[in-house]
Amino acid sequence: MKLLLTSNGLSNKSIAVAFVKLVGKPAKDIKVAFIPTASMPEPDSKNWLIDDLYRIKNLGCDVDIVDLANLTKKEWQERVKPCDVIFVGGGSTFYLSYWMQKSGLFEALPKLLETKVYAGISAGSIIMGRTMRVTSEALEGIGILTDDEYEELGPPGRSSSKTLHFVDFNLRPHLNSKQSRRVRSEQFIAKIAPSMDGPLYAFDDASAIQVVDGKVEPISEGKWLLFNTESNT
Numbered sequence: 001m002k003l004l005l006t007s008n009g010l011s012n013k014s015i016a017v018a019f020v021k022l023v024g025k026p027a028k029d030i031k032v033a034f035i036p037t038a039s040m041p042e043p044d045s046k047n048w049l050i051d052d053l054y055r056i057k058n059l060g061c062d063v064d065i066v067d068l069a070n071l072t073k074k075e076w077q078e079r080v081k082p083c084d085v086i087f088v089g090g091g092s093t094f095y096l097s098y099w100m101q102k103s104g105l106f107e108a109l110p111k112l113l114e115t116k117v118y119a120g121i122s123a124g125s126i127i128m129g130r131t132m133r134v135t136s137e138a139l140e141g142i143g144i145l146t147d148d149e150y151e152e153l154g155p156p157g158r159s160s161s162k163t164l165h166f167v168d169f170n171l172r173p174h175l176n177s178k179q180s181r182r183v184r185s186e187q188f189i190a191k192i193a194p195s196m197d198g199p200l201y202a203f204d205d206a207s208a209i210q211v212v213d214g215k216v217e218p219i220s221e222g223k224w225l226l227f228n229t230e231s232n233t
Contacts, residue, residue: 002117002212003166004219005125007173008205009089010055015208018219020059022117022210023084027060033083037068037099038091038123041155052089052121061085068103076103085117088124093135094154096123097162106164118166122173125209128166130198136174139183139192167211169199175223176204186225193227200227 002022010016023030034056039049056063066079080086086109088096100106109118120128126135133139137153153159177184189202201209206222218224 001113001166001214003113003128004117004119004208004210005128005167005171006119006121006208007125007175007203009052009121010059012206012221014219014221015206016055016059018208018210019085019117019119022212025084030059030061030085031083032056032061032063032085032087033066033080034063035066035068035086035088035124036091037089038093038096039089040067040069040091041095041158042091049089049091056087068099068105071103073104076105077108080112080116083116085119086112087119088121088127090122090124092137092154092159093123093126093132094137094159094161097127097132097160098154098158100127100164101160101162106162109164109166125171125173127163129163129169129171130165130167131170131196132161132163133196134170134172134200136183139188167209167216169201169216170196171209172200172202174205175202175207175225189225190227196228199229201225202227 004019004022006015010019020027036049039046064079066076068076172189174184176186182188193200201224203224204222207218207220207224210217210219
């Protein structure tokens with residue numbers, strides 16, 4: 001299984017090079033199924049989503065938009081089938097989880113990723129880990145996440161706290177980001193890390209965590225931190 005779990009998409013050359021290498025073909029020949037579903041309930045400007053898409057397009061890839069909330073299972077399966085990459089964008093992780101389950105993608109992913117690369121941005125990365133307790137919604141005190149499957153901190157009736165557990169660690173993107181700065185600062189993350197079950201990677205918008213057949217490798221032109229290990233890096 002090949003995963004590229006990013007904070008801010010293909011935000012620099014190192015991450016873009018790692019992406020192309022994972023797929024194993026020239027960028028101009030890469031077909032991407034981009035899932036923007038997590039962004040849909042987010043208010044205000046979507047410039048960040050446009051930027052995410054532009055970086056993939058600017059690399060030379062062919063991009064299809066596959067919104068799980070507006071397609072039947074058969075429709076999204078047909079759209080994803082010819083693609084080399086399933087690229088899951090950012091936004092509400094809780095809303096994304098709901099639609100990944102409802103659409104059937106949760107169940108289908110293990111088989112799909114036998115032949116395709118998975119790339120995630122923010123929410124699309126968090127959902128591959130052990131818990132959503134690392135989301136900004138949970139950390140900001142909007143609600144207390146007490147159950148890893150049923151508690152909801154996203155849109156009422158369209159949210160789930162279930163993650164995929166494809167990696168045996170937690171992911172906290174946007175390290176030291178100006179937005180929600182308190183819960184994204186190194187000091188805050190270091191404070192809450194011991195309460196998280198398992199290792200925690202915190203990484204900034206210039207970084208990503210690559211996982212190939214279980215081997216973990218940070219890809220970074222910025223900063224990343226690893227908590228809850230023997231060395232407490």
